[in-house]
Amino acid sequence: MFFSLTPCLRLLTGRRCLLYCRSIVSENSDRRAAVDNAVSAFRSICGEDGISLGEAVREQHGKDESVHRCCPPDVVVFPRCVEEVSALAKVCHQHRLPIIPFGTGTGLEGGVGAVKGGVCFSLRNMDQVLDLHPEDFDVTVEPGVTRKALNTYLRDTGLWFPVDPGADASLCGMAATSASGTNAVRYGTMRENVVNLEVVLADGSIIHTAGKGRRPRKTSAGYNLTNLFVGSEGTLGIITKTTLRLYGIPEAMVSAVCSFPSVQEAVDSTVQILQAGVPIARIEFLDDVMIDACNRFSSLSYSVSPTLFLEFHGSEQSLEEQVSTTEDITQSNGGSDFQWARDAETRSRLWKARHDAWYAALALRPGCKAYATDVCVPLSRLPQIIVETKEDLIESRLTGPIAGHVGDGNFHCLMVVDPSDPDELHRVHLFTERLARRALAMDGTCTGEHGVGLGKQALLREEMGPLSIQVMQGLKDALDPLNLMNPGKILQQVEL
């Protein structure tokens, strides 16, 4: 029998998640005993400094940047290499203890919460950039390497890794959650940019999804294991290395901003820009509420209307043409105040509103917390869903300025919520479920880039249908028959 978690409410209000599962040590007393037995083995694997039972450390590893409540693990381990990860996993396997991988904790759907207790594998000590091959446009990194650290490392090579979810996340964590962000319209998401993964499975065995050390730019050799683990949110294995595609740093960049009379005109412009073959690098949408918040927060004076923030990458000459074509398209759709800039400082100033959107939203209601919804629909459905969502926000008496990766049809309401107000939390929960169902009714998905985590298991079931969920469960059972890997995420648990 399946049941809904309705996590927003439960997690925000601190109610205990009721999870049932088949194989892990689920009784608290039994689990504590198993942890006690395992701890000395953990110590012998990664040393005295490689393990922590302290409350503060456990609390710190029990939550991400979302509003999902903290679920601390029983113990945190800090392996230094894949062999240690494997050895630790074998101990967990032997004692039937849950394993929860932890990168930087910048997730947005509660993916690191130890809802069944168990062992958090913090991978921060594995922070080496390995095997850079500039001429092959690829690099391999350990899970402690963040995207900013990688790009700093690559600084003098003429190469960069463009996937940018905003946070300075671990690249292996980005692979685990199938992250994307503002550059996806041109460079793709993690799905298109991961070439190979090293993964430790629940029983401690180490596999390489495309074969050890392999890094061809394309392959049709057997089942695509790489993309099975990308987006698996730690529920199938621990990603201990990822090989990534790199790109040449563009010769030049131009940023631009343009206001529109309505969402429809902003989206129409986006479709026409893509159809014209403009290789746009970023095309971000902010609604009037978001722009107003940004104006207040950063003392800007943008027109309070639907706005596109754009970025173009290319040669000096091609940029002129890209900007000119784009300006023509925006003007023919009623766009006004088209501003653009080439030098880094002015570009940064122009995009300030977009970069500060999260903080600008928070500043609307000091003392509140933020929760970002995340749906994605076909481009043509964006105007309708945004208009309906804005009406719903007003009717629900909620604050949720909208920012979106409009080139992908992906957008977020940055919900600003008073966590001490149960009535408001209830309204937020109902609103986010309606928003996701609105996306599903428009051929879209309940999550474009944040993942399912704790929050969207019931919605995933609605999105996929029972048979596809059965297939997913079959894959999970094949790879993790004891349900040790990050239990309670993505798939709902079956009650015995």
Next chain:
Amino acid sequence: MFFSLTPCLRLLTGRRCLLYCRSIVSENSDRRAAVDNAVSAFRSICGEDGISLGEAVREQHGKDESVHRCCPPDVVVFPRCVEEVSALAKVCHQHRLPIIPFGTGTGLEGGVGAVKGGVCFSLRNMDQVLDLHPEDFDVTVEPGVTRKALNTYLRDTGLWFPVDPGADASLCGMAATSASGTNAVRYGTMRENVVNLEVVLADGSIIHTAGKGRRPRKTSAGYNLTNLFVGSEGTLGIITKTTLRLYGIPEAMVSAVCSFPSVQEAVDSTVQILQAGVPIARIEFLDDVMIDACNRFSSLSYSVSPTLFLEFHGSEQSLEEQVSTTEDITQSNGGSDFQWARDAETRSRLWKARHDAWYAALALRPGCKAYATDVCVPLSRLPQIIVETKEDLIESRLTGPIAGHVGDGNFHCLMVVDPSDPDELHRVHLFTERLARRALAMDGTCTGEHGVGLGKQALLREEMGPLSIQVMQGLKDALDPLNLMNPGKILQQVEL
């Protein structure tokens, strides 16, 4: 216990493949009885015209365009809709009969051979283009729709589907084999361009890998089932619909050709073109032997040396810059005879050698058959592997001109083989195994785009390692526990 198929030899010489499997009706007499029992059920599902037991039709469906020997199915069915596919699959499931999906039969690794007999599902009667959404850049097609048919259908929309493996293959078949081809360097392979699949599983159940009717441009909702079925070569289910990404037809195109003193200089140029951010649409390599063959076949006069064929897509203005940058790069690497053309007729003439490469290779030895190898390595390893491979060809006394999608590190030897010469066949077999192992030793793959099929099961095992193969086998067992779906492909069979 696993054993090697060494298929090149066995299939070319007509020796029976010895396959053992666990659940399908494997004894010929038992299987014939099962087929006899199933036939009336098949007839009641798809009518008298929807089933064929004739030898000619069965032979036609027992082989693809490779040199793998014909393995005819016991019966061919021609369903007209997914419901019929599902009903037919249920009958097969009930009678434990193998199911082999058949698109256009243009595969190159023997993927349609009924090595365990069974029922071929020819999907040619399901040939509708469905649900075109021009403003969302997506379309859904049935498995009888080929890539040329789709692009003809799209003619007046300003959109096209760019993945081009050469053959006019079924788009669902291209999804099943993870096809790519000449445009992949810019537009990606099928992996990047399939948004959703409708699949009939071995038990007849119908699933949608991204949820029914869904078509967001990106998603992180649960396990990536879409990319599990892309490249699964009919071994996990029958693809009955695929939703594809479309692109705006470029405003203009330019083709170019350039000769180089050595493979190294041609590859160095490729790396520098990519690093410079030139959004090259095609960059194809032909070696001196291939160029010589093309010159003879098409009365051309290209310099008999390593040659790049290039194609640029974009606006008129951007093309000028792309061509100019590329010409500078090729010249700085010793490239000569840089020719380029903008109008369709001259472009076609310029690229004639590349387009006719297959026939030019065959014309080297009239009466012979062609067999295309298919390996892919990191770009920087291309010069070494091509040089070593050319030496090997000479030492092995074999004819195998080389053509490659050099932007991806993927290349083919177009082996021209006398099928009546067992010694030559033996040398071809040993050569192709050495070539694949050379690619594996250079961090590459034994197949970039043709798939594993019958020919590369042992090589796949070497490429992935035993643990990753176990994971693949676990996924296969989870989705097709009776091993009914296209048995004998991708994974080697376990002997009881």
